[in-house]
Amino acid sequence: MTEITKVKDDIQHLNNQLISYYSSFQRLSEEYLKIRTNSQEINIKQKREDIRDATSNGSLVWKVENFTQKWNDARSGRQISIESPLFYSSPTGYKMCARLHMYGDADAHGTHMSMFLVLLKGEYDAILTWPFNFRVTFCLFDQTGQGYHIVDSFDPDTTSPSV
CATH class of the missing domain: 2.60.210.10 (Apoptosis, Tumor Necrosis Factor Receptor Associated Protein 2; Chain A)
Known part of the structure; x- marks a missing residue:
């Protein structure tokens, strides 16, 4: 195997690794966006529940269930x-x-x-x-x-x- 062939093979190998890393990066980016969106939805839901449950007149009527x-x-x-x-x-x-x-x-x-x-x-x-x-x-x-x-x-x- 000549020196040029070895360099070409190394370049091809590095190129394949780069494509694999890029693919992994894309997948992780998509997963991150899903997690971030879910987190934002959970925060919004919690704020809605907080607002729904909260009174704003300084009074609390709390019946302890069970x-x-x-x-x-x-x-x-x-x-x-x-x-x-x-x-x-x-x-x-x-x-x-x-x-x-x-x-x-x-x-x-x-x-x-x-x-x-x-x-x-x-x-x-x-x-x-x-x-x-x-x-x-x-x-x-x-x-x-x-x-x-x-x-x-x-x-x-x-x-x-x-x-």
């Missing part, structure tokens, strides 16, 4: 907390949810339920006043019909290191 099962899950440690649907303080306000530790949190563990207001990153954060410093009222409505409702209001601790 209470007994969730209570048992909390007691066993399988799921220590659950979160409410999203809601907003106003149409362009703070985005938040409630978090319920059914079997208590920290010092209340095993003796009381613990409820928290969770501030979430929202699209209007840049125009809102920080830190959040508005009175919050929780109302726990007795479902037994005996009227043992619990209502408690508090002002946030703006110096709290909670994140």
Whole structure:
């Protein structure tokens, strides 16, 4: 085999590899576009669900479904907390949810339920006043019909290191 023939064979081999790499690149590009499109569709769907579930008047009515099962899950440690649907303080306000530790949190563990207001990153954060410093009222409505409702209001601790 002459030197020229060897070079021609090497060129042909490299050309075949290049075609194979290009084909793989095309296939991966198409897969990436499909994944990106699916991801965008999922994000849009999630935003629609967030908007559908969210109220924007600063109020949340949250009925905890399957209470007994969730209570048992909390007691066993399988799921220590659950979160409410999203809601907003106003149409362009703070985005938040409630978090319920059914079997208590920290010092209340095993003796009381613990409820928290969770501030979430929202699209209007840049125009809102920080830190959040508005009175919050929780109302726990007795479902037994005996009227043992619990209502408690508090002002946030703006110096709290909670994140």
